[in-house]
Amino acid sequence: MPPIRRVRQHVNPLSSKYANPAEVPDWSEVFANSRLPLHLDIGCGKGDFVREMAARLPAWNFLGLEIREPLVDRALIRRDQALQKNLHFVFCNANNSLRPLLADWPGGCPLQCVSIQFPDPWFKKRHQKRRVVQPELVDVLAEQMPSGGMVWLQSDIEEVCAEMCDRFDENSAFVREGASWLSESPFPAQTDRERVTQEKGLPVYRAKYIRDR
Numbered sequence: 001m002p003p004i005r006r007v008r009q010h011v012n013p014l015s016s017k018y019a020n021p022a023e024v025p026d027w028s029e030v031f032a033n034s035r036l037p038l039h040l041d042i043g044c045g046k047g048d049f050v051r052e053m054a055a056r057l058p059a060w061n062f063l064g065l066e067i068r069e070p071l072v073d074r075a076l077i078r079r080d081q082a083l084q085k086n087l088h089f090v091f092c093n094a095n096n097s098l099r100p101l102l103a104d105w106p107g108g109c110p111l112q113c114v115s116i117q118f119p120d121p122w123f124k125k126r127h128q129k130r131r132v133v134q135p136e137l138v139d140v141l142a143e144q145m146p147s148g149g150m151v152w153l154q155s156d157i158e159e160v161c162a163e164m165c166d167r168f169d170e171n172s173a174f175v176r177e178g179a180s181w182l183s184e185s186p187f188p189a190q191t192d193r194e195r196v197t198q199e200k201g202l203p204v205y206r207a208k209y210i211r212d213r
């Protein structure tokens with residue numbers, strides 16, 4: 001393990017430190033088979049969710065994006081120790097890195113599933129522009145996802161999940177499944193925050209969108 005580096009609780013994605021997009025790796029070197037369907041987890045934190053998903057679903061590739069670099073460093077070490085060839089993490093600001101990361105995927109981007117789970121809430125009105133789900137991010141997903149692709153949103157804060165839904169509702173490429181919150185996650189793994197919330201008996205607000213046309 002690398003020396004323990006302080007992991008900040010929150011970082012401001014609009015700070016100049018995160019203004020440059022991530023370098024795009026060679027996807028055919030990162031994944032054993034870069035043509036497998038891709039599941040993207042935006043704001044993956046420590047990466048436990050995608051790590052478990054990658055172990056359970058070897059016919060998919062999993063990519064976690066995270067803005068706190070020490071978490072990505074550790075997640076990559078654990079990935080290498082477990083010899084997981086269908087799992088990768090990129091330290092980046094998803095808001096400026098998503099488009100370049102997906103744009104030149106060899107043979108076209110195989111993005112089939114996206115999850116955005118328990119994003120930082122940024123409660124103060126003046127901080128809400130720091131929230132990760134912005135119209136431009138939804139536009140990139142609409143460009144890169146094929147018809148039938150799925151976007152999964154969840155949060156323990158109803159207003160935060162409702163706002164994510166507003167951004168997807170505004171984009172005509174996405175259609176919501178049902179009008180009310182869904183009770184179950186479709187995935188065989190939980191995120192850290194999901195587990196803690198459920199252990200406390202608190203509600204989780206969940207919504208699913210399908211890339212329509």
Ligand SMILES: C[S@@+](CC[C@H](N)C(=O)[O-])C[C@H]1O[C@@H](n2cnc3c(N)ncnc32)[C@H](O)[C@@H]1O
Pocket residue numbers: 010011013042043044045046065066067068092093094095116117118119120132191192193194
């Ligand atoms: C509250 S945590 C939730 C982590 C994990 N998804 C879970 O459910 O346990 C939100 C994560 O999103 C990351 N994040 C926030 N803004 C981001 C951005 N613009 N790009 C990439 N990651 C971001 C944060 O650093 C943090 O790790």
